[in-house]
Amino acid sequence: MLIGAYQVSPARGSEPSFGWHLTSALAAIGVDVHVVTGEGWRAEIEAYGGGPREGLTYHYVIPQPCPRGFRSGQRGVYAEYLVWQRGCLEMARELDAEHHFDVAYHLNWGSLFWGSTLSRLEVPFVFGPVGGGETSPEALREWFGKSWRQETQRNWALRKLLKFNPRARRTIRTAALVLATNNETAERVKSLGAMNVELCLDTAIFSQAVVEMEREFPGDMAPTVLWVGRNLPRKGVALALEAFATVRRSVPTAQLVMLGSGLDDAATTARIEALDLVGAVHRL
Numbered sequence: 001m002l003i004g005a006y007q008v009s010p011a012r013g014s015e016p017s018f019g020w021h022l023t024s025a026l027a028a029i030g031v032d033v034h035v036v037t038g039e040g041w042r043a044e045i046e047a048y049g050g051g052p053r054e055g056l057t058y059h060y061v062i063p064q065p066c067p068r069g070f071r072s073g074q075r076g077v078y079a080e081y082l083v084w085q086r087g088c089l090e091m092a093r094e095l096d097a098e099h100h101f102d103v104a105y106h107l108n109w110g111s112l113f114w115g116s117t118l119s120r121l122e123v124p125f126v127f128g129p130v131g132g133g134e135t136s137p138e139a140l141r142e143w144f145g146k147s148w149r150q151e152t153q154r155n156w157a158l159r160k161l162l163k164f165n166p167r168a169r170r171t172i173r174t175a176a177l178v179l180a181t182n183n184e185t186a187e188r189v190k191s192l193g194a195m196n197v198e199l200c201l202d203t204a205i206f207s208q209a210v211v212e213m214e215r216e217f218p219g220d221m222a223p224t225v226l227w228v229g230r231n232l233p234r235k236g237v238a239l240a241l242e243a244f245a246t247v248r249r250s251v252p253t254a255q256l257v258m259l260g261s262g263l264d265d266a267a268t269t270a271r272i273e274a275l276d277l278v279g280a281v282h283r284l
Helices: 014-028 039-047 073-099 138-164 166-174 183-191 237-250 266-274
Strands: 002-005 033-038 056-061 104-108 125-130 177-180 197-199 224-228 255-259 281-283
Touching: 002 014, 002 073, 014 033, 014 039, 014 056, 014 104, 033 039, 033 073, 039 056, 056 073, 125 166, 138 166, 138 183, 138 237, 177 183, 183 197, 224 237, 237 255, 237 266
Parallel strands: 002 033, 002 104, 033 056, 104 125, 125 177, 177 197, 224 255, 255 281
Antiparallel strands: none
16 A cells, blocks of 8 residues: 655654554554655654564655745745645656555645645555535634635635646546545535545544543532644634633633643733633643
């Protein structure tokens, strides 16, 4: 099996962790896995002992410069990804000529808009887990604030423009299997002509990493709520804080742990203060 994974790391969470755990798990059950990723992940992979070993081999795409004008900000992030995709396809073709893969699998990023160049290989192709097909209802408008205009543009692009996106259409229509993270995305890819769609969570850890323990909680122990995600308007940070403030009115000892990047911004701090949640919210 050939896997295209833009981000792979045993030392991080989110997409890099998903890339590491799923590729390792496939190798652990006897699949011969070749992973194409970026050169920037080599040090972390090899520091963990993730160099070539039985059933799992990493191949690294050397970064190429992005087009001028696309080297900073969010545009730079997407440009780097598209440049890597081009390098991934070139390397995949060379590896396929040598190994004759049974399956090509684009693991991450799972983006409907940007698709996958691996769909161009002449082998059965799997794409996902892919998300991002959800749209935000008008009822949530107040929680987006000034970002609502940007969100409505994203909604419009999903509803109207996605079907004209050649990357998305080729990727979805070529795939022997599309793994979707939620029902709305599943319906979206079906509308693009997907042959076979299955729901699949975009998480992956080894079973031994989950330890089940029976614990007794003292009656006066403060209940704790965990929120995880990046501080983006559509992730619902403001809504989570408002909901937790409601919980605190009934359970004054409750605590909220927020884990993710960008949570120390002035707007989030001001909202915590306005809701009288100082000392009850812990941002990590």
